[in-house]
Amino acid sequence: MWTEVLISIDEAHAEDLSDALMEAGALSVSVEDENADTDAEVPLYGEPGMEPTTHAWQQSRLVVLVEPEADIEDMLAVAFDALDLPVPAYITRKVEAQDWVRLTQSQFEPIEITRNLWIVPTWHNAEDEAERINLRLDPGLAFGTGSHPTTRLCLQWLAAEMPKGVTVLDYGCGSGILAIAAKKLGAGDVIGTDIDPQAVQSAIDNASANDTQARFVLPDGMVSGSTYQVVVANILSNPLKLLAPALVNYVAEGGHLVLSGILERQTEELIEAYSPYMKMALWRADDGWIALVGQKV
Incomplete structure (x- = not known):
């Protein structure tokens, strides 16, 4: 008591x-x-x-x-x-x-992203292993457990639209969930970066737990001038606007840029912010949040 x-x-x-x-x-x-x-x-x-x-x-x-x-x-x-x-x-x-650990764990159930892609906490049995991709991920310090609409939107784009074998940059990787998912969905070389050292370590640990070959570094670990066929950034609208030139520069010719962390009411201002660099368009909305996607041509 x-x-x-x-x-x-x-x-x-x-x-x-x-x-x-x-x-x-x-x-x-x-x-x-x-x-x-x-x-x-x-x-x-x-x-x-x-x-x-x-x-x-x-x-x-x-x-x-x-x-x-x-x-x-x-x-x-x-x-x-x-x-x-x-x-x-x-x-x-x-x-x-009470058993506070069990009580906390009971609040986090597996999350269905698509029929074939699930986020599964490690204390749950991952069912139907042969029929779907299960990302083993627990709630932690870093953002990105699959429960937020912006994370779901990015994951859904990767599952539905990402070509196989492409190089991927997860910018502002948080828990590393997007990079890990991209690799499991068939991407080639995958790298994630974040300004928070704890997030980078969390992403490294999560990749190891998922037996996934993805690399995670702080910004100074990025190779200058490198480009990627898919760049995904799930952060917030103001940083996304400020980072527009840098994010577009990371996209290879013919590659895709996926942005989320954007409220529906911010759609047009984000499209306008990127218009000098790349044409962006609404891909999908979820519970008041949206994902924008553009292709560098």
């Missing part, structure tokens, strides 16, 4: 107090809207795919998980004293012990 401590706190102190509580011995701290499910509830979000600018509400509730035998008064005193704040009134409640 675990214990949760519920504390009301204002927006200005929510994040710092969360950190102080973790340092004082809390197992975890989450921030909730104190007014959730009431008329005073305030949405907190950024543009889809982007972090919100603030991580707390004007009136927040901290939900602090502690060990059953924890000295709650002492922990709170240490945390609040670190911020020169008085300890407010708080509520405690008991939480039944």
Whole structure:
């Protein structure tokens, strides 16, 4: 039996107090809207795919998980004293012990991308191995588990449109899912790149878990002047606009550029941003997101 401590706190102190509580011995701290499910509830979000600018509400509730035998008064005193704040009134409640790993895993089921292409977490049995491609991938630090519409759109394009044997660049590779899928779907040489070293390592690990020969590097590991027959970039609209000349330069003559991470309302502005370099067109939409595709001729 675990214990949760519920504390009301204002927006200005929510994040710092969360950190102080973790340092004082809390197992975890989450921030909730104190007014959730009431008329005073305030949405907190950024543009889809982007972090919100603030991580707390004007009136927040901290939900602090502690060990059953924890000295709650002492922990709170240490945390609040670190911020020169008085300890407010708080509520405690008991939480039944659970197998948190199994509980988390149960939330991630295999995802069907196409009839013959599935994303399968490693704790699930990959059925019908001979009849479909199963990408073994677990949720992790890097973006790209197949659950987001932009990832699905790119995977669906690779499954439906990518010629066999082509060279592929996965730009902003995240988990490496697109590069790994491209290789399993019959691509030739495949490389992925990302500015985040953790993403690159995650992609390397995922490729190994899928017994896939794809290479992943930081941007400075890219070969200058290299081009690819398929370039896929699943990032966000603003970076895609800024990167337009660079991404087009990576595309070989006759090759394809696939872009996602774009909201439907941003379709025309992305097409316009790429118009000086390559003609792009809407390929498919999914739940408010779209994929653009162009061919370098």
